[in-house]
Amino acid sequence: MTGGAARGLLAELREKAAARLDPVHLDFYEGGAGTERALAENERAFARLALLPRVLRAAGPPRTAVDLPGAPGTQPVVVAPTAFHRLAHRDGELATARAAAAAGTVLTASMAATTTVGEMAAAARAVDPAAAVWFQLYLQPEREVTLALVRRAEEAGCSALVVTADSPVFGRRTRDDRNRFHDLPPGYAAENMRGLPGAPPGGTRDIAMSPALGWADLRRLQAATRLPVLLKGVLHPADARRAVEEGVAGIVVSNHGGRQLDAAPAAAEALPRVADAVAGHVPVLLDGGVRSGSDAVTALALGATAVGVGRPVLWGLAAEGEDGVARVLAHLLEDTAHVLALCGAGGPRDLGRDQVVRRGPAGLPGIGEAGSW
Numbered sequence: 203m204t205g206g207a208a209r210g211l212l213a214e215l216r217e218k219a220a221a222r223l224d225p226v227h228l229d230f231y232e233g234g235a236g237t238e239r240a241l242a243e244n245e246r247a248f249a250r251l252a253l254l255p256r257v258l259r260a261a262g263p264p265r266t267a268v269d270l271p272g273a274p275g276t277q278p279v280v281v282a283p284t285a286f287h288r289l290a291h292r293d294g295e296l297a298t299a300r301a302a303a304a305a306g307t308v309l310t311a312s313m314a315a316t317t318t319v320g321e322m323a324a325a326a327r328a329v330d331p332a333a334a335v336w337f338q339l340y341l342q343p344e345r346e347v348t349l350a351l352v353r354r355a356e357e358a359g360c361s362a363l364v365v366t367a368d369s370p371v372f373g374r375r376t377r378d379d380r381n382r383f384h385d386l387p388p389g390y391a392a393e394n395m396r397g398l399p400g401a402p403p404g405g406t407r408d409i410a411m412s413p414a415l416g417w418a419d420l421r422r423l424q425a426a427t428r429l430p431v432l433l434k435g436v437l438h439p440a441d442a443r444r445a446v447e448e449g450v451a452g453i454v455v456s457n458h459g460g461r462q463l464d465a466a467p468a469a470a471e472a473l474p475r476v477a478d479a480v481a482g483h484v485p486v487l488l489d490g491g492v493r494s495g496s497d498a499v500t501a502l503a504l505g506a507t508a509v510g511v512g513r514p515v516l517w518g519l520a521a522e523g524e525d526g527v528a529r530v531l532a533h534l535l536e537d538t539a540h541v542l543a544l545c546g547a548g549g550p551r552d553l554g555r556d557q558v559v560r561r562g563p564a565g566l567p568g569i570g571e572a573g574s575w
């Protein structure tokens with residue numbers, strides 16, 4: 203399997219998904235905030251970079267397993283949290299959960315899932331009893347609501363929480379505004395939000411986003427659970443440093459797939475400085491624009507321990523259900539191992555940042571060094 207073929211597969215599934223999906227739902231999945239600049243930059247940033255292979259390193263066949271919080275020996279391409287999978291396929295999040303478990307990688311269950319985290323985790327464990335499921339959480343302004351969600355994740359057997367911090371307010375999604383897509387269609391709901399304190403009888407609470415949340419709220423969450431907490435949506439190195447001081451178990455460098463701050467840089471551009479700030483204290487993950495093994499290996503070389511994929515999973519799901527998600531994950535993982543081998547690496551740890559260079563005639567000297575791009 204080559205990088206070209208893997209990219210070809212994703213393009214094929216994306217086309218198939220586009221043909222099957224309601225155009226309004228397709229826009230929800232594909233779209234970003236504002237002018238969709240941050241969205242476009244995520245993929246462009248990878249396209250601007252090249253990998254310098256090393257030769258004759260006797261590295262042997264690549265070993266891709268990595269250790270992540272609550273997920274020892276997992277694969278370096280994990281499933282990023284994305285909302286509303288039942289709009290993509292009738293099997294919804296259950297299909298995604300089974301495919302992630304079969305691929306031996308982490309499933310990050312979205313708080314905005316159309317299936318409960320308990321059902322998702324059970325589906326993953328039915329495939330592999332050791333499957334790792336993380337729960338993505340937006341801290342809610344009412345602490346008892348946040349705590350109730352945390353208890354649900356704990357009871358489901360989740361092995362980590364992923365707190366999304368890049369959404370003090372909801373991004374302005376141009377396509378959704380145009381389509382007036384602001385509510386789930388009848389028959390669908392954010393099932394994790396059902397029966398929480400303050401929910402109408404039998405109904406769901408809305409997911410709140412709050413600009414009033416601060417580090418103290420994160421600290422209270424950490425004090426209320428034994429689960430490791432990762433912080434998602436970090437782009438500034440000072441925030442990464444602070445998060446490490448606050449005892450987070452991992453950092454996810456992300457601009458939310460271009461759906462929040464449209465002026466944000468590409469995740470890949472923010473990664474090296476965040477990795478420097480974290481200095482190996484906790485694992486750093488990246489999501490945004492990863493579409494091939496080359497993209498994944500580039501991120502690993504720039505300091506990530508693993509990458510997350512959002513939209514490619516949705517393309518696979520919408521196109522072919524569980525099989526489609528399985529194909530996406532298998533291809534990306536196989537392609538990552540293949541590119542590692544071509545780079546002369548026996549595993550992610552063998553990669554150096556000096557192996558990442560900017561494309562173009564001026565690209566080679568020192569470009570992979572810290573802070574040089």
Ligand SMILES: Cc1cc2nc3c(=O)[nH]c(=O)nc-3n(C[C@H](O)[C@H](O)[C@H](O)COP(=O)(O)O)c2cc1C
Binds near residue numbers: 434456490510
């Ligand atoms: C349709 C969609 C829904 C998303 N829902 C969530 C969510 O519920 N929680 C969250 O933290 N991030 C969410 N994200 C962001 C993803 O976790 C991730 O940061 C992003 O999709 C990565 O970029 P990629 O799609 O280019 O792989 C969503 C992204 C998309 C595309």
Ligand SMILES: CCCCC(=O)C(=O)O
Binds near residue numbers: 285
């Ligand atoms: C309230 C739903 C949030 C989903 C989300 O995070 C996204 O669409 O990017």
